[in-house]
Amino acid sequence: MASPPLYVYAVVNAGLALPPGLRGVGRPPVPVRLLPAGELAAVVSDVPPDLRARRRDLTGHQELLLALCAAAPVLPMRFGMVADGAGTVRRALDAAAPAHLATLERLDRRTEMNLKAMPAQDGVAALVRDDPAVRRLAADVRRRPSYEGNVRLGSAIAEGLARRAAQAADGVAQELAALADERVQGAEVPGCVLNTSYLLPRAQAERCRELVDRRAAELRDRVELRLTGPLPCYSFVPVEGSRVAAGAAPRPAVVRS
Amino acid sequence: MSTTTTYNEAAVCVPRAGTLYDVLELILDRGMVIDIFVRVSLVGIEILKIDARIVVASVDTYLRFAEVCNRLDLNEDASSRTVPDLFASMSRGVATGGARRAAKSIGGRVKEAVGMDEDDDREDEDDERFEEEEKEKAPARKRGSGTRSTSRKTASKKSSSRSSRHSKAA
Numbered sequence: 001m002a003s004p005p006l007y008v009y010a011v012v013n014a015g016l017a018l019p020p021g022l023r024g025v026g027r028p029p030v031p032v033r034l035l036p037a038g039e040l041a042a043v044v045s046d047v048p049p050d051l052r053a054r055r056r057d058l059t060g061h062q063e064l065l066l067a068l069c070a071a072a073p074v075l076p077m078r079f080g081m082v083a084d085g086a087g088t089v090r091r092a093l094d095a096a097a098p099a100h101l102a103t104l105e106r107l108d109r110r111t112e113m114n115l116k117a118m119p120a121q122d123g124v125a126a127l128v129r130d131d132p133a134v135r136r137l138a139a140d141v142r143r144r145p146s147y148e149g150n151v152r153l154g155s156a157i158a159e160g161l162a163r164r165a166a167q168a169a170d171g172v173a174q175e176l177a178a179l180a181d182e183r184v185q186g187a188e189v190p191g192c193v194l195n196t197s198y199l200l201p202r203a204q205a206e207r208c209r210e211l212v213d214r215r216a217a218e219l220r221d222r223v224e225l226r227l228t229g230p231l232p233c234y235s236f237v238p239v240e241g242s243r244v245a246a247g248a249a250p251r252p253a254v255v256r257s
Numbered sequence: 258m259s260t261t262t263t264y265n266e267a268a269v270c271v272p273r274a275g276t277l278y279d280v281l282e283l284i285l286d287r288g289m290v291i292d293i294f295v296r297v298s299l300v301g302i303e304i305l306k307i308d309a310r311i312v313v314a315s316v317d318t319y320l321r322f323a324e325v326c327n328r329l330d331l332n333e334d335a336s337s338r339t340v341p342d343l344f345a346s347m348s349r350g351v352a353t354g355g356a357r358r359a360a361k362s363i364g365g366r367v368k369e370a371v372g373m374d375e376d377d378d379r380e381d382e383d384d385e386r387f388e389e390e391e392k393e394k395a396p397a398r399k400r401g402s403g404t405r406s407t408s409r410k411t412a413s414k415k416s417s418s419r420s421s422r423h424s425k426a427a
């Protein structure tokens with residue numbers, strides 16, 4: 001008899017007692033449970049029908065992981081990972097158990113803080129004042145107004161704002177790195193000049209926030225700083241959680257979307 | 258520049274889900290992957306991310322920045338001819354207003370690009386109502402020490418988005 005497919009949220013130590021009432025993705029959000037496998041356990045739920053990356057599903061995934069993180073070290077899964085049955089989950093955990101246990105220990109009492117930086121939209125006046133190249137373009141456009149000239153000028157302004165923001169954000173990024181155990185450069189995000197995640201002891205999270213609040217106020221006319229966290233340690237888990245085990249476990253045929 | 262395409266699959270509302278947008282790329286692109294698992298389809302999201310980039314670096318945005326800059330210059334000229342203080346303060350006001358408009362238009366374009374129609378909107382509202390009920394039923398879930406600052410931010414974003422919707426309806 002084949003067991004039903006399972007949505008997998010996270011990998012935790014087997015000893016963890018799930019706080020009661022936890023729910024995951026879907027509408028209404030489905031209850032979650034532990035699926036033990038040796039010294040590890042997966043946090044799983046049924047797969048709701050018509051599962052997609054809706055806002056409520058993403059939020060459900062995120063909120064559940066936040067609740068788990070508050071209690072114990074957690075290896076968060078990427079959104080949307082579905083196993084074709086309990087056997088597959090157990091096999092995957094068994095095969096990579098030593099690596100997972102080591103990562104759980106490394107993440108114990110630690111948290112991820114993510115810093116994003118965007119150009120300050122109100123900085124046009126300051127940029128024109130300080131940047132001779134932009135001033136020159138502006139003067140050209142005023143002498144000979146043209147569509148192309150305006151596009152060139154606007155594009156130079158957008159670039160200038162981004163450059164000033166990146167410079168300002170860089171200093172803050174260095175300061176945060178001094179508080180952190182590890183840092184990871186994130187993917188490029190539209191509109192952002194910086195996207196970096198930091199792994200910090202939980203106890204440092206508040207200090208980190210105070211620092212960023214202070215710098216955000218000081219650098220307001222250059223850069224908009226957005227600090228998110230404490231977060232599940234998305235950026236500090238091995239990406240391919242079972243790569244170590246490739247070949248060790250029999251691979252069921254699965255259809256990848 | 259036309260970026261209007263209908264995305265039936267796009268289901269995430271970027272501008273309104275403030276906190277979620279900040280962590281979207283973490284939830285979708287980081288975290289652990291187990292290669293014998295399957296992943297749910299993210300078709301709509303991919304389109305949305307690409308589209309947001311086009312919008313941010315659009316000619317429309319450039320033209321608005323240029324407009325802000327051109328006004329700035331005019332006012333500075335005026336101020337050098339006449340009463341400096343009076344006009345200096347005026348030019349500051351104009352500059353800020355113009356840039357705000359430019360920024361606002363980016364938000365509006367993203368919303369457009371997401372292809373949010375009435376149905377999506379209604380669905381999102383239902384979502385929010387549902388989440389609120391959940392919060393009342395199980396406050397412990399959202400109020401863990403780890404989520405403090407995040408949920409504070411969410412609450413303020415939500416209330417502001419709700420009030421703007423009310424004013425639209427009125």
